[in-house]
Amino acid sequence: MTRAATPLAGAATGQFDVRALVGSFEPALTAQIRTTLAEVEAELRRRISDTPDPWLNEAAGHLIRAGGKRLRPLLVTLAAHTGRPDQRKVVCAAVAAELVHVATLYHDDVMDSATIRHGVPSANSLWGNRLAVLIGNHLLGIAASTGLEISTDFVRRQGLTLTRLVRGQATEGASPRRGESPAEQYLRVASDKSAALFAFAAWAGAVCGETGERTAAGLAGFGEALGVAFQISDDLLDIVADTADFGKTRGIDLQQGVRTLPILRALAAGDSHADRLAEILSAGAVSDPGLRQEALRLLRSSPALEQTYDDLRRHAAEAERSLADVPDGPARDALLSVCNFVVRRTY
Template sequence: MAAFSSNTAPDASMVGELAIADPALAARLADGLREAEERLRGYGAEAGDPRVAEIVGHLIGTGGKRLRPMLALLGGEFGTPDPVVTVKAAALAEIVHVASLYHDDVMDQARTRRGVPSVNERWGNRTAVLAGNWLLAKAAWLAAELGAETVRLQARVTNRLVHGQVRELAGSYDGQDALSHYFNVVSGKSAALIAMALQIGAVQAGVADAEVQALAEYGEHLGVAFQIADDILDITSSSAVLGKEQGKDLAIGVASLPVLIALTDDGPETAELRRLLTAGRAGSAGAPEAGGPGSGPRAGGPGTTTLPHTVALLESTGVLDQARSMMHDRLARARVSLALLPDVPAKQVLHSLCDFVARRDH
């Protein structure tokens, strides 16, 4: 029976990106991620059909930074973790994340993910949605093995993911500020997953409720900051760095934070930028499907021929700097949440993660 394949080694994960001063903690994280990876590979055999196993394991097999599994392991460091149980929590966090990617790529008509064809590009939208559903069902099964509180957390994050996606598609309510709507969407789609990963690891390790809440608040702010950095990187980084098409979100008119800042600025210096952003969708993206990405809070894409000029204007008018400022504000709020936690080595790693996000926005 087919199983998830993976080319991810521990030193390719997020652990290798961070300054971890405590060698014992670094070793525990590397071991935990390796064991979580083995579990992820093994879950494919449980699909019961080699075709299903291939599809549901497609993105897991490409590796990735494994941020959410690492966060689950770090959450456990604030209590007394059982390594076997914490590894299960780490695997659960990654499965929910990958399921959300399958669904997001359908909504965004993405062609690549993590440097390979997206599931919807290779097998079609309907298959991608079903595979994402299978992964969510598997996550629910794992949560049930970990106890009632983990079931509640997993169900809550699935609920928030759906609400975030619906908000993105439906757009803002009458009178709702566009930036407020953006942060509501990001909170449901990105921040919720990061907060959940920390919480489930902490809950399994018997961490006190107040500290679990502090970790959740840290995760919420970190998740928003990560998404803002991704919005910036979509505009400024090459496809080789991103693992997906450069400017994909900008080209199809996704209302990323830099775009929203530009559209809500009525100053003369951004007039040309606003015109390009509302001129129509990018030629390479095609028309959006009914009920798809184009039906929500999307700006017009600048078009592939004007994309470089649009990127230059986003930088020269200060729009990207404003987005960076909002990102750094979220990172500062994340650090405030950490002040409520005991001074264990994992706390410094969470600070280092804030430093990592601050560096990756350029």
């Protein structure tokens, strides 16, 4: 029997505060996770500073020093604690997963022409697109060499994950497949672009905890479904979150012309809201603040918003079901708490 997830103060703000989340776990597990995450942070900084080129060390550590949720290292660590964690391997796996994630941020910012990331100037705005891409590639190289300290199978799985990440990025914005709705295409892309690394992190932790293949498969499935749920929750927060609490301006997806799941659901609703929303979005990016606010009002009042909440709850429930073969205990309870928070942060 698992215990209920501990309520988190501020969950409704949408902020994903890993420290607060870890503090809600069983006390002994909280202490272990905090110790591991501190080691991961130190090891991240050591590995990205381990070249004879000071400029490359500075650039490679730019986003890591800026901070981040460190959600993927958390998943690695929790998954490992469902078995018998090997601390050295857990730290290596968490570092490798986070380095892959950070590398994709360098690449994403180039493709999106982003100027800010984690509250600091993006690498491409500081050093140009060419060097930003090379820095991302450099981090992928460090991630691969780190993974080799665990096993060649780990690096093989890491490579397959990278293939999925690239496929998701490459197919985003493409036309849906024959017989596929735009919403179905969106979920397929989110599975590759967003969920693949969550699945890898959970699987990697299972390997470092020597959980066995069945449990590892269940944890990978948990990460996959959680990753899609996390992306949907971000989409919803861009529409419903209170700007003062969330710390970000709402409607960024509209401003950038990104058709997220709630937007696609609302456009397909076939009502007056959908007609006006389609008119506003006809030019792509919604740069006019007044039109953007109108689009947000239409989205919040559309019945499609509840449909998107159903999508979120469905993927969260799928993540929970994937833990069926994971032994009861504090780590499994903590994974359920993560899943619950991904849903509750949108309310």
